[in-house]
Amino acid sequence: MITLAAGGCTSVSDGQAEAGVHFEQAGPAGTVPPGLEKFYGQQLGWGACDDYASSDTDRKLFKSTPELKCARLTVPLDYTKPDGKTITLGLLRRKATGQRIGSLLINPGGPGASGVDAAASLAGAVAGNDLGKRFDLVGFDPRGIGSSEPSVHCLTDAERDQQRADDIEDSSAAGVAKQVQQLKDYTSKCAQRSGADLLANIGTRDVAKDLDVMRSALGDKKLTYLGFSYGTFLGTTYAEQFPANVRAMVLDGAVDPSQSPADQSVAQSAGFQKAFEQFAAWCVKRQDCALGKDAGKAVQAYHDLVIPLVKNPVDTGDGRKLAFADATIATIQALYTEQLWETLNSGLVQLKRGVGLTLMTMADLYDGRGTDGKYSNEQDAFTAVQCVDNPQSKDLATELDTERRATQAAPFLDNGQPLPTASAGDACSYWPVPNTSQPHLPKVSGLPATLVVSTTNDPATPYQAGVNLAGALGGFLLTYQGTQHTAFLQGSDCVDQVGVAYLVDLKLPAADPRCSS
Secondary structure, three states, X not given: OEEXXXXXXXXXXXXXXXXXXXXXXXXXXXXXXXXXXXXXXXXXXXXXXXXXXXXXXXXXXXXXXXXXXXXXXXXXXXXXXXXXXXXXXXEEEEOOOOOOOEEEEEEOOOOXXXXXXXXXXXXXXXXXXXXXXXXXXXXXXXXEOOOOEOEOXXXXXXXXXXXXXXXXXOOOXXXXXXXXXXXXXXXXXXXXXXXXXXXXOOOHHHHHHHHHHHHHHOOOOOEEEEEEOHHHHHHHHHHHHOHXXXXXXXXXXXXXXXXXXXXXXHHHHHHHHHHHHHHHHHXXXXXXXXXXXXXXXXHHHHHHHHHHHHOOOEEOOXXXXXXXXXXXXXXXXXXXXXXXXXXXXXXXXXXXXXXXXXXXXXXXXXXXXXXXXXXXXXXXXXXXXXXXXXXXXXXXXXXXXXXXXXXXXXXXXXXXXXXXXXXXXXXXXXXXXXXXXXXXXXXXXXXXXXXXXXXXXXXXXXXXXXXXXXXXXXXXXXXXXXXEOOOOOOOOHHHHHHHHHHHHHOOOOOOOOEEEO
């Protein structure tokens, strides 16, 4: 049969070629770059999502939500060689239940987070509003991530556990030398296990090109996009490459595309310090606060709990030990949202008793470790994308200066050790392939109005970055007053009303709106 879709006709087969799979060809739609016609007009086979899940939780969600269907999109590994190697990306779709406008493509951030998982999680949030009625909600795993094939893979599960258990806070000359060797070993394994050709083409520059293939294959002449956190950088990169192909973009939790990695790190540290102070002010009002009763002394109270872990990790109860680095990651995880403050305080109270289970559980959540001991590839993918999106720093003095500035901006993160006389750098200092982009002010001539959402006390992507991005794109800025990372579709009726009206009807307020928690 033939059914109409945005951008043209969709031909649908009965799926007999593969049991349980429903084949559709909705593209090509809109502008198609020469030489890429077979990708832009490819057929997609939609079926069950079981094989696309990255955790047991996701598998249960997919099984309980049968309307979610998944498919694979084929794209060139290297866009300069469209007739060369190809890779596939995992897609998940919840179809519109009303008069369809097109697809709403989402990216949850990271880089390294699964858009397949994110779309499944958001399916319920859009079901009752016009987004769910008017748009197919489509999440995708960017190249090398989650269900996409091949995937970035650097460490085995056992090696990841060992890496976390190792003392990485030793600032002696021997400690720095050990860190350098560990970083070199890590990057060597990334190249060996992932393939240098995948690492060379995994950057946001190429993911943006994949996004345009996706747009066309789904049958959309123009892209409607929702990006969170790093997803705002992906959206900005797409807008720069394909400004005429954009219908609408909501960019929530903005990354400033012109800011250097060093300055981003320092600004983010300051953001987490501000969130820690908000947590401390909340905590000291409680009878059971692990940080005492004086918010002015909360940093010292926190240090008294976690700095001893540098030399004396504590048992978690599952055969592992909680070291300083994991306690820090657990705290950072909790500072992303007020909903985890109760758990953080419980973990710190537990740490007072010499047990690290709750904090380790939160660190596992951040690092993508499941209850079965298996890791997602989110952290490896994060490193891989970051290292090709930015110039690789070889200047150890600059690395040391960044470390010093970040520590000054976030005193609660201080490990109590003297800064090393020479920095070990990071994985990107030894990365096996060159960067494919660098920070710059985007050029987006012809881009329609966009909506940037920025939260006043966002710890991970500070408010000013949203101000800067809205200015760079010539878009509207929605300010949300709160302490959390991102705000759209997360419980604020005010934010959701503005965002939904824009995405559905392209309606924006006359002036930059403000919402409060």
